[in-house]
Amino acid sequence: xxxxxxxxxxxxxAFRTRRRNPYNWLLYTALARLGAxxxxxxxxxxxxxxxxxxxxxxxxxxxxERSRLMAIKRTLNLALGLAWARARGAxxxxxxxxxxxxxxxxxxxxxxxxxxxxxQLDGVISLSADGVALARARFxxxxxxxxxxxxxxxxxxxxxxxxxxxxxxxxxxxxxEAPVAAFVGQVRxxxxxxxxxxxxxxxxxxDAILLVVGRPDPPALEGQLRQLAGSDERVRLHLRFLEDxxxxxxxxxADLVVLPYRQVLNSGSALLALSFDRPVLVPRLGALxxxxxxxxxxxxxxxxxxxxxxxxxxxLAWALARRAGPAPLxxxxxxxxxxxxxxAFESVAAFGARPSVDVDRAVTTxxxxxxxxxI
Numbered sequence: 001x002x003x004x005x006x007x008x009x010x011x012x013x014a015f016r017t018r019r020r021n022p023y024n025w026l027l028y029t030a031l032a033r034l035g036a037x038x039x040x041x042x043x044x045x046x047x048x049x050x051x052x053x054x055x056x057x058x059x060x061x062x063x064x065e066r067s068r069l070m071a072i073k074r075t076l077n078l079a080l081g082l083a084w085a086r087a088r089g090a091x092x093x094x095x096x097x098x099x100x101x102x103x104x105x106x107x108x109x110x111x112x113x114x115x116x117x118x119x120q121l122d123g124v125i126s127l128s129a130d131g132v133a134l135a136r137a138r139f140x141x142x143x144x145x146x147x148x149x150x151x152x153x154x155x156x157x158x159x160x161x162x163x164x165x166x167x168x169x170x171x172x173x174x175x176x177e178a179p180v181a182a183f184v185g186q187v188r189x190x191x192x193x194x195x196x197x198x199x200x201x202x203x204x205x206x207d208a209i210l211l212v213v214g215r216p217d218p219p220a221l222e223g224q225l226r227q228l229a230g231s232d233e234r235v236r237l238h239l240r241f242l243e244d245x246x247x248x249x250x251x252x253x254a255d256l257v258v259l260p261y262r263q264v265l266n267s268g269s270a271l272l273a274l275s276f277d278r279p280v281l282v283p284r285l286g287a288l289x290x291x292x293x294x295x296x297x298x299x300x301x302x303x304x305x306x307x308x309x310x311x312x313x314x315x316l317a318w319a320l321a322r323r324a325g326p327a328p329l330x331x332x333x334x335x336x337x338x339x340x341x342x343x344a345f346e347s348v349a350a351f352g353a354r355p356s357v358d359v360d361r362a363v364t365t366x367x368x369x370x371x372x373x374x375i
Contacts, residue, residue, distance in 0.1 A: 012041030030338025049088030079116035123348035128287030182254035256319035
């Protein structure tokens with residue numbers, strides 16, 4: 001009996017985002033250890049063929065362009081690449097990090113993007129069971145596509161972590177006994193950092209500190225956040241990209257990491273905080289309630305509705321309680337996630353491809369809309 005040929009995977013992205021977000025690098029490193037071949041997605045490779053799986057992440061990132069024409073071009077390039085790869089025998093699998101763009105800059109182009117991508121999917125991976133239901137509600141066509149629930153892995157051991165709490169606070173000039181809440185990550189409007197600053201300033205905790213750490217996107221957000229912080233010396237803004245070496249300082253100085261998103265399906269930032277054994281406060285949205293069940297309510301606290309000063313105050317008191325040991329993340333190890341992902345790919349590859357989207361017709365629709373100046 002012959003040994004099955006290792007899967008060949010064309011991933012978008014694969015390893016190139018390691019510095020910005022090591023999620024993909026960790027996933028595909030685990031798959032490579034299991035014998036799979038993983039290449040970085042390019043349209044030329046999709047056209048050349050020879051792959052079993054095209055694995056897609058964040059297709060909505062094609063819309064992150066200042067030019068409408070560039071957003072259209074990137075959308076059509078993706079659709080054509082997927083269609084051609086499927087014609088050459090590949091199966092397309094989408095990991096659903098988001099179900100829509102957070103920025104909603106080009107709504108018509110985004111609707112076209114999903115109309116072009118969704119019909120070409122042969123399988124979907126959700127990071128939570130709730131995500132499957134939400135995706136099928138938004139895209140009913142996905143009910144006919146095999147789905148797999150594979151959680152987001154942890155980041156323990158990925159970043160430097162040699163600076164302890166006392167040294168971290170010494171470097172930042174924070175008193176050892178001060179209650180410290182922190183937001184760490186890219187600052188985007190949907191993450192509601194403005195609401196966090198407003199809620200913190202309403203706290204009656206004169207000794208508390210709020211750390212807001214990350215680069216604003218767009219840069220204009222910085223002015224809004226500085227205006228909200230005003231002259232409150234308890235609010236410390238470090239609005240820049242963090243090098244890996246510096247990340248540990250801010251996380252280890254914190255008692256609580258607060259992620260008060262207005263909308264969210266999944267959160268790598270929550271996994272990052274837990275990987276540094278920092279309890280997190282998050283909304284009861286998307287995968288976060290499942291994360292609480294996985295890791296335990298000793299480490300993940302959720303709230304419903306609007307983010308308030310009371311929710312923050314109660315979470316700070318909760319976070320200051322002593323914990324028996326590190327956050328229990330063994331169930332989110334990348335070895336198991338790699339095995340589950342490979343099994344999902346093998347399952348999808350074993351079935352025939354579904355009918356493809358009519359790309360020529362879709363391209364005509366987009367071009368007509370552009371000429372009518374609707375996009």
